[in-house]
Amino acid sequence: MSAVSVVSAVEVRDLRVELGGAPILDGVDLTVAPGEWVTVIGPNGAGKSTLLRAIGGLVTGIGSICLLGTPAAKLRRRDRARMVATVTQSPVVPPGMAVVDYVLLGRTPYIPPLGRESDADLAAVREVLDRLDLSGFADRELATLSGGERQRVFLARALAQGATVLLLDEPTSALDIGHQQEVLELVDQLRHDHGLTVLATMHDLSIAGEYADRMVLLADGRVAAAGHPREVLTEQLLARYYRARVRVVDGEHGPLVVPVRAAGTRVRSAPS
Numbered sequence: 050m051s052a053v054s055v056v057s058a059v060e061v062r063d064l065r066v067e068l069g070g071a072p073i074l075d076g077v078d079l080t081v082a083p084g085e086w087v088t089v090i091g092p093n094g095a096g097k098s099t100l101l102r103a104i105g106g107l108v109t110g111i112g113s114i115c116l117l118g119t120p121a122a123k124l125r126r127r128d129r130a131r132m133v134a135t136v137t138q139s140p141v142v143p144p145g146m147a148v149v150d151y152v153l154l155g156r157t158p159y160i161p162p163l164g165r166e167s168d169a170d171l172a173a174v175r176e177v178l179d180r181l182d183l184s185g186f187a188d189r190e191l192a193t194l195s196g197g198e199r200q201r202v203f204l205a206r207a208l209a210q211g212a213t214v215l216l217l218d219e220p221t222s223a224l225d226i227g228h229q230q231e232v233l234e235l236v237d238q239l240r241h242d243h244g245l246t247v248l249a250t251m252h253d254l255s256i257a258g259e260y261a262d263r264m265v266l267l268a269d270g271r272v273a274a275a276g277h278p279r280e281v282l283t284e285q286l287l288a289r290y291y292r293a294r295v296r297v298v299d300g301e302h303g304p305l306v307v308p309v310r311a312a313g314t315r316v317r318s319a320p321s
């Protein structure tokens with residue numbers, strides 16, 4: 050019987066990143082299979098964004114990062130951008146730029162140097178604006194959009210990039226609950242329709258557990274736990290690493306994490 054080798058979409062081995070002279074990530078290993086959705090969780094400052102930035106080539110570290118089987122260090126910028134699209138937590142908003150032009154920036158890896166965008170590039174932008182319900186904003190200046198509208202535009206730019214691996218750093222933090230579900234369902238739909246791989250960070254643990262195939266808990270720059278959401282979203286691990294008091298209950302699509310006040314916390318009665 051011949052062995053079938055499956056190339057990982059993302060493979061990180063023994064990654065160490067220092068920023069400002071301090072170790073931020075230390076000995077991090079992570080594998081994401083093609084088509085998988087992995088969500089990295091962890092308390093503030095754990096190193097989640099730094100991990101995504103390192104995989105996206107936005108910060109450098111020591112160790113190895115392979116993208117679809119190729120060492121990232123060997124990839125040209127354009128080729129890496131065709132493989133991996135990143136939505137960072139606070140992307141720069143170029144002053145005076147219209148939404149359609151911002152989303153068109155996602156097509157940069159396909160436009161020849163000194164060349165112009167093709168009809169296919171413009172069609173890809175139109176399609177993604179449509180899918181994210183942003184067509185009505187196409188000509189608006191990006192800076193004038195609300196936080197949630199902008200967040201959808203940032204995602205639109207990443208989707209327009211047509212990469213197979215999406216790195217999403219807190220992709221729904223500014224969205225209302227309806228748009229959160231809409232955007233995450235869309236990402237999940239694209240994952241199924243186009244075989245996208247998703248590596249995300251999220252603070253909403255219930256939502257994170259509903260969408261992820263696997264989760265990784267980062268704490269102090271190291272992997273503290275990894276596995277199925279049921280193995281990572283436990284009251285014990287969340288108490289230990291977040292110092293949070295929570296109840297974890299079974300939901301239809303994964304564990305639901307409910308914050309609870311300490312027993313005996315005084316409840317103020319309403320003034321009569």
Ligand SMILES: Nc1ncnc2c1ncn2[C@@H]1O[C@H](COP(=O)(O)OP(=O)(O)OP(=O)(O)O)[C@@H](O)[C@H]1O
Nearest residue numbers: 068069070073091092093094095096097098099100
């Ligand atoms: N350029 C930098 N120079 C020095 N320290 C940095 C730099 N960038 C990030 N850090 C530090 O690295 C640590 C990890 O930051 P990172 O943004 O990766 O954490 P995070 O887990 O994404 O946090 P959050 O949940 O708050 O977004 C933090 O302590 C942060 O202050």
